[in-house]
Amino acid sequence: MSDIAYNAGLVAAASGAMSRLRGLDIITNNLANSNTPGFKRDVPGFDAALVRAQQGGSQVTTARLQRVNQDRSPGEAKKTGNPLDVAIMGRGFFQVQDPATGQSFYTRQGNLARNPDGTLVTATGKPIIGDGGPITLPAGSRVEIHSDGSVLANGQPVGQLRLYDIPDNVALKRVGEGLLVAPAGVQPEPVADPRLMQGWLEQANVETLREMARMVTYEREFESYQKLIKAYGQLAGKAAEIGAF
Numbered sequence: 001m002s003d004i005a006y007n008a009g010l011v012a013a014a015s016g017a018m019s020r021l022r023g024l025d026i027i028t029n030n031l032a033n034s035n036t037p038g039f040k041r042d043v044p045g046f047d048a049a050l051v052r053a054q055q056g057g058s059q060v061t062t063a064r065l066q067r068v069n070q071d072r073s074p075g076e077a078k079k080t081g082n083p084l085d086v087a088i089m090g091r092g093f094f095q096v097q098d099p100a101t102g103q104s105f106y107t108r109q110g111n112l113a114r115n116p117d118g119t120l121v122t123a124t125g126k127p128i129i130g131d132g133g134p135i136t137l138p139a140g141s142r143v144e145i146h147s148d149g150s151v152l153a154n155g156q157p158v159g160q161l162r163l164y165d166i167p168d169n170v171a172l173k174r175v176g177e178g179l180l181v182a183p184a185g186v187q188p189e190p191v192a193d194p195r196l197m198q199g200w201l202e203q204a205n206v207e208t209l210r211e212m213a214r215m216v217t218y219e220r221e222f223e224s225y226q227k228l229i230k231a232y233g234q235l236a237g238k239a240a241e242i243g244a245f
Contacts, residue, residue: 010232017225019044020218026068027215030206036178038088038108039204041211043069072168075205077197083143084120086110087200092163092191095129096122096179104129105179106164106172106188110201120151120159124177128161135159145198161196164188 023044033039045067077087088094093106111123120128120135127134130151137143141153149161166172166188172180182188 010229013225013228013232017222017229020222020225023218024215024222027211027218030211031208031215034204034206034208034211036109036204037111037201038075038178039206040073040075040108041071041204041206043071045069067171070172071205073205075203077200078203079200081199082111083145083198084112084114085199085201086112086145086161087197087202088163089195089197090191091165092194093166093180093188094122095162095164095188096126097129097134098126103181105175105181106166107178107180108202109178122177122179126177126179130159130161132159135161145196147194147196149194149196161194163191163194163196165191 026042026044030041033041074090077089087110088108093108094110096105096107097103098105105126107122109122112128113121113123113125114137115121115125118136118139120130120137122128130149135151135158137151137153137158142155144152144155145161146152149163150157151159151161166182166186170183170186172182175181
């Protein structure tokens, strides 16, 4: 085997192994969040790329992980009966604010809570932002959240939940705690006709069996690429032995 062919084959095998390893990381994260309310699974996107081998200027087609797409299809809505559980039906995200920095985040997680000050917050304690800022619920009050996002405590209006839409072709960055950040220059638009369901939770849109089957496929492909890399290493060793005579 020529040096050119050897380098081309090794580049293709190494590229394939790395792409499948990254794909396994993505699937593992999907499975880890299969019980996280409102979680949207990530889908690895592989592209064939024409690259040059290290020697001789030869070219070889390799599979590389070029992008990670977020599947924003809705998860199943599950009834909980908790008045602070809110499922988003259709498009939109809740807006969340970090009280320390003022930075805005977006989330579909509807398992809300009331902090000691009465502020409506996410499960991890960050305020949900309504039309007039954070929403405060009086202690011990009976909370109603209507389908249009209006929030009542003991029958009296205390705030309005607002949903924001972000185009599907805009990549959102995960920052932990179920929060997402829109890229710089992207201004999420308010949803004109929000639809919410109190006492329900949107589940993750992760199909566990499907993800596990994909994991097995990637593991087998990764092992195949590893065997190819090992074979090229053995060929290089034999070539070196022959060259030594």
